[in-house]
Amino acid sequence: MIEPLRSVTATRYVEALREGGSLPGLVEADDDGMYVTKFRGAGQGEKALVAEVVAGELARALGLPVPELVVVDVDVALAAAEPDPEIQDLIQASPGRNLGMDFLPGALPYTPGAPIDPALAADIVWFDTLVTNVDRTHRNPNLLVWGRRIWLIDHGAAFFRQHGDKSLTLTAHETVPMLDQHVLLAAAGSIEEADERLGSRALSAVGEAIARVPPQWLGVNPTSRRADFASFLVERLGRPRSFLKDIEHARG
Numbered sequence: 001m002i003e004p005l006r007s008v009t010a011t012r013y014v015e016a017l018r019e020g021g022s023l024p025g026l027v028e029a030d031d032d033g034m035y036v037t038k039f040r041g042a043g044q045g046e047k048a049l050v051a052e053v054v055a056g057e058l059a060r061a062l063g064l065p066v067p068e069l070v071v072v073d074v075d076v077a078l079a080a081a082e083p084d085p086e087i088q089d090l091i092q093a094s095p096g097r098n099l100g101m102d103f104l105p106g107a108l109p110y111t112p113g114a115p116i117d118p119a120l121a122a123d124i125v126w127f128d129t130l131v132t133n134v135d136r137t138h139r140n141p142n143l144l145v146w147g148r149r150i151w152l153i154d155h156g157a158a159f160f161r162q163h164g165d166k167s168l169t170l171t172a173h174e175t176v177p178m179l180d181q182h183v184l185l186a187a188a189g190s191i192e193e194a195d196e197r198l199g200s201r202a203l204s205a206v207g208e209a210i211a212r213v214p215p216q217w218l219g220v221n222p223t224s225r226r227a228d229f230a231s232f233l234v235e236r237l238g239r240p241r242s243f244l245k246d247i248e249h250a251r252g
């Protein structure tokens with residue numbers, strides 16, 4: 001039996017995190033926790049939330065630090081207390097289940113070029129290439145430093161080809177763009193060793209990561225969407241792993 005994501009109910013919209021392109025907000029919930037919340041009514045819609053969960057839970061299964069992900073239940077009445085009309089609209093467009101990430105208070109952004117364990121950097125590059133996450137660049141590292149560790153956040157752009165008109169599975173061997181701009185590419189140690197560390201773990205974690213996505217975000221046929229994600233990942237993890245060539249190529 002696979003544990004679903006924990007659910008909390010939003011009690012207060014605290015503030016907007018202005019730097020985020022998807023208008024994430026800091027939300028307080030009924031468990032007294034604070035969550036960086038991504039709303040299903042935002043620009044990229046529920047698909048971005050699906051990407052966050054599949055990638056985030058997969059990363060966690062690989063031992064990469066990702067703050068806890070939860071479902072944040074939102075009542076549109078929350079909008080009434082919000083002065084900003086843009087935020088009001090966002091809340092009103094997002095009743096029900098939204099995605100929360102445990103807020104790490106006082107976390108600092110990772111500074112590109114700061115020292116990092118080469119094996120960890122290689123694991124993160126390997127992982128991002130597997131899930132086609134194009135959003136961990138020098139300009140926008142989406143890594144936080146908190147409690148002497150590096151934390152991975154913001155996987156909404158992973159599986160970016162889900163927004164196209166083909167199934168993800170049909171795109172499994174297409175190359176990952178922008179890899180040469182990955183913030184940890186230069187710091188990464190051996191990708192072959194990362195592959196040895198992570199390959200079979202990833203394969204056995206695929207089903208569980210996908211199962212954790214709430215069905216409400218998966219459109220009219222959640223079963224086939226889950227199957228598409230699963231076969232995309234299983235294809236990419238099959239041998240030969242074409243995505244390793246993408247990394248080699250980006251490293252020049």
Ligand SMILES: Nc1ncnc2c1ncn2[C@@H]1O[C@H](COP(=O)(O)OP(=O)(O)OP(=O)(O)O)[C@@H](O)[C@H]1O
Nearest residue numbers: 017019020021022023036067102103104107153154
């Ligand atoms: N768990 C967290 N703890 C503390 N701060 C966070 C957390 N998650 C996100 N943030 C802060 O909020 C910002 C926006 O979050 P995130 O990157 O997930 O949103 P986004 O809209 O997808 O952003 P963008 O597309 O601009 O990268 C982050 O850059 C970071 O400063």
Ligand SMILES: [Mg+2]
Nearest residue numbers: 020140142154
């Ligand atoms: Mg971000």
